[in-house]
Amino acid sequence: MLTPRSGLETLKPYSVEEINWPVRLDANERPLDLPPAVKAKVAERLASLPFNRYPEISAQSLKTTIGADFGLKAANVLIGNGSSEVLEALCYAFGGAGRSIVYPSPSFSMYGIYAKLADSQPVPVELNRDYTLDADKLLAAAKQAAASVILLCNPNNPTGMIMPPEQVEYIVANTGSLVVIDEAYHEFYGQTSVHLLQKHPHVAVARTFSKAYGLAAARVGYLLANEEVTQTIGKVLLPYSVNALTLATAETVFGMRREFAGSIAENSRERDRMTAALSGLPGMTVYPSQTNFLLVKSNDAAGLVARLSARGIGVRDFSKSPGLINCIRLGIGTPAENDAVLEAVNS
Numbered sequence: 154m155l156t157p158r159s160g161l162e163t164l165k166p167y168s169v170e171e172i173n174w175p176v177r178l179d180a181n182e183r184p185l186d187l188p189p190a191v192k193a194k195v196a197e198r199l200a201s202l203p204f205n206r207y208p209e210i211s212a213q214s215l216k217t218t219i220g221a222d223f224g225l226k227a228a229n230v231l232i233g234n235g236s237s238e239v240l241e242a243l244c245y246a247f248g249g250a251g252r253s254i255v256y257p258s259p260s261f262s263m264y265g266i267y268a269k270l271a272d273s274q275p276v277p278v279e280l281n282r283d284y285t286l287d288a289d290k291l292l293a294a295a296k297q298a299a300a301s302v303i304l305l306c307n308p309n310n311p312t313g314m315i316m317p318p319e320q321v322e323y324i325v326a327n328t329g330s331l332v333v334i335d336e337a338y339h340e341f342y343g344q345t346s347v348h349l350l351q352k353h354p355h356v357a358v359a360r361t362f363s364k365a366y367g368l369a370a371a372r373v374g375y376l377l378a379n380e381e382v383t384q385t386i387g388k389v390l391l392p393y394s395v396n397a398l399t400l401a402t403a404e405t406v407f408g409m410r411r412e413f414a415g416s417i418a419e420n421s422r423e424r425d426r427m428t429a430a431l432s433g434l435p436g437m438t439v440y441p442s443q444t445n446f447l448l449v450k451s452n453d454a455a456g457l458v459a460r461l462s463a464r465g466i467g468v469r470d471f472s473k474s475p476g477l478i479n480c481i482r483l484g485i486g487t488p489a490e491n492d493a494v495l496e497a498v499n500s
């Protein structure tokens with residue numbers, strides 16, 4: 154009989170319902186494909202790319218371009234197949250057997266999985282009932298577990314809520330653990346903790362192209378950190394891990410990111426419109442979001458999901474998840490898609 158590595162028996166394969174919803178509001182993606190001018194430029198880049206050649210060994214040009222935008226060096230940047238890959242690699246590099254990884258809960262469900270894959274002890278710290286974070290409680294848990302890594306998601310998925318920048322800085326200033334701030338939804342929020350990198354060597358910030366920049370298909374994200382941190386994580390990332398098509402696509406999109414400003418602003422206006430429209434409904438609570446999705450608590454979550462799916466609208470049902478009872482996560486779509494949601498909810 155085959156015997157997998159010990160510890161894997163506690164992991165379930167990642168599974169999300171793979172349904173081809175006509176209206177996909179279940180994965181926090183950009184509701185539309187790339188702006189046409191950007192897509193044309195990407196196609197042009199790909200047409201002249203030599204498919205027979207390996208990519209640049211360490212994605213140097215994309216690292217240089219991204220680093221320069223933050224006033225950092227290429228050596229401060231790591232590129233991955235989605236920020237997922239760099240976050241996982243970070244857990245491998247700074248976790249390991251006998252170590253602990255602390256993160257608030259509920260948050261991104263992958264954090265606990267990365268910790269287990271790295272053979273580390275996952276230490277979820279419950280958020281307050283209103284989904285705000287008690288920073289002292291988190292710090293106490295990190296201290297007690299002698300955590301090597303603290304993972305913070307800001308704004309937080311799936312609650313949509315933010316940790317104020319002062320709170321992030323307070324955590325960083327009061328721990329020696331490596332503090333990772335996952336800013337997957339930064340573009341919908343505007344604030345960042347990147348400046349903490351200047352003063353604190355134990356900070357890393359993760360960003361992705363999958364959400365605001367509409368590149369979920371390409372799988373690309375990055376991590377900004379001190380050179381010692383990026384070098385260490387670099388040891389566990391495979392050479393050539395990000396393919397040349399993705400690198401060229403990401404470089405083009407990064408260079409043209411101003412083309413996305415209008416749609417990001419529209420998404421945020423739509424989010425505020427949906428928050429206002431849904432908050433007024435009986436039995437419904439909408440949490441304040443600074444992302445491209447809303448966490449909605451309903452005393453008839455099952456009925457709500459059923460009314461939405463009857464109209465071909467897919468959402469993420471968390472209503473049976475610990476800490477998220479009766480909650481669904483609703484992506485913000487195009488104005489027409491959002492109108493369809495309101496129509497379904499009010500039916």
Ligand SMILES: *Cc1c(COP(=O)(O)O)cnc(C)c1O
Nearest residue numbers: 235236237261310337361363374
């Ligand atoms: C979507 C998401 C990511 C990253 O996704 P990638 O596609 O792997 O870049 C990371 N963290 C959070 C919280 C997310 O919601």
